[in-house]
Amino acid sequence: MMKLAVRQQRYRLKKTFFDPFPLHLVMKTSPINSMSDKQWIDLVESWKAPEKMDICQTNKDNRDNVMLHQTTGSQSYMVFVENIGDKYSGHEPDAFDLFKDCHYNKKTKGYTPAVQAAIAQMENKLSTTTESEAPKVVNQVVADVLAERTRKNQFLCNVGIEIAQPTSSEQNGAVPDLQAENAKLRSIINTQHRQIDDLTMKVHETEEGRIGTKKRQVRSKLSWKRNLN
Incomplete structure (x- = not known):
């Protein structure tokens, strides 16, 4: 957890x-009190390495190829869904x-235009859906549209919605419940993300407290010297 918190920082x-x-304009001194100048310079040198910069550029290009960008920020999907729960008073939000x-x-x-197009396609397919068929049909429609527009979209799995995907082996009655395992793993990961966020906040609070204590000690020492004089 500490390793992930440091990586996030x-x-x-x-x-x-x-x-x-x-x-040539990157800072030569550490921008935060919890890191020495030498540690900062070593970190900058690692970022400047050609191999590291190539990897970063590849990751950036891959992100640019994503058509349906989520806007949940640094929150995981599950945390985001929990936070907007009050918006849907009286009913459970479906995949749409x-x-x-x-x-x-x-x-x-x-x-974005890509998201607008996906929403329009979903609404068009849902226009013939009766109330008794929802939310199962709604979830399936969202899954179908995402499958058409992306190669490996994990949105439904990320928000905790499972869609049955029959396969040839399932017809023989011998398919492991991979979706249940994925949902369980996703739940564990989201829990770890929340723990990391809490730990990061505690680290920042501890650092701020340490700085505040140091400032008070300095002021107290200066005041003591003035009183002696």
Whole structure:
């Protein structure tokens, strides 16, 4: 957990203090008190390595190829779904509701063209769905549209919705419940993400407390010296 928390902190440092600047303008001193100047320089040198920069560029290109960008931010899907639960008082949100919420951009107050097209296609297919058929049919429609538009979309699995995918081996009655295993694994990962977020917050609070204590000690020492004089 500590390793993941440190990795997350390094990601934020890189995004804020390294990526926006040309290499010759990157800071030479540590931007945070919990890291020494030498540690910062070593970290910057690792980011500047050609192999590392090639990997980062490849990852960036892969992200650019994603058509349906989620807008849940640093939150995992499951945490995001829990936080918007109050919005759906009286009924449980289905896959279509969650898809719209998880892809709505609050900054632009709307959807990207690709997401808008997917929503329109879903609405068109759902126009003939009766109330008694929902939410099972709704979930299946969302799964079908995502399958048409993406190669390996994990949205439904990420939000905890399982869709049956019959296969030839299932017809023989010998298919392991892989979706249940995936949902269980996803739940464990989301729990770890929440724990990491809590741990990161505690690390920051501890660091801020340490800095505050050090400042008070310095002020107390200066005050004591003035009283002696």
